[in-house]
Amino acid sequence: MGERNLKKINDPVRNLKGRKKTQIVDQIRVEQESLPKSNRYKVGDILKTIGLKKATYHDERKRIKDYVDKVKVEILKIAESGRYRGRLTYGYRRVQEELIKLDIHLSDAVVRRLMDELNVQVSCRCRTNIQTYRILTQINIVLIRNLLFESLD
Secondary structure: HHHHHHHHHHHHOOOHHHHHHHHHHHHHHHHHOOOOHOOOOOOHHHHHHOOOOHHHHHHHHHHHHHHHHHHHHHHHHHHHOOOOOOOOOOOOOOOOOHHOOOOOOOOOOHHHHHHHOOOOOOOOOOOHHHHHHHHHHHHHHHHHHHHHHHHHH
């Protein structure tokens, strides 16, 4: 493909840091996976256009991968600590709170995606509140009926 199309993304990207540039390159590569190899941009051409050195690109990819791997290990530890009677009980909100306590700040969408990749989902739901509510409403109905009948008599 020609250099003309790559020059369009050149200007706003120059001021970005290496990690963001690496993410952009990875995103471009993912978008082009469906194209035949002859129509794809080469990694070297993309890096040259964005203004990122090849060594920096590979270092950043390794750092991002290492960070995600560490976070996955922490998520597994947190999920296992929340086991109750052999079932996982921690949802993404509780896992995210525990990650924040460990100084790992991720958005809830990222936490959900990582938990989905690890197949760590809540297998037990607490239903005591619903049952308690039903019992209380039945008791209230009986009390109201009794009060009505007493007031009518």
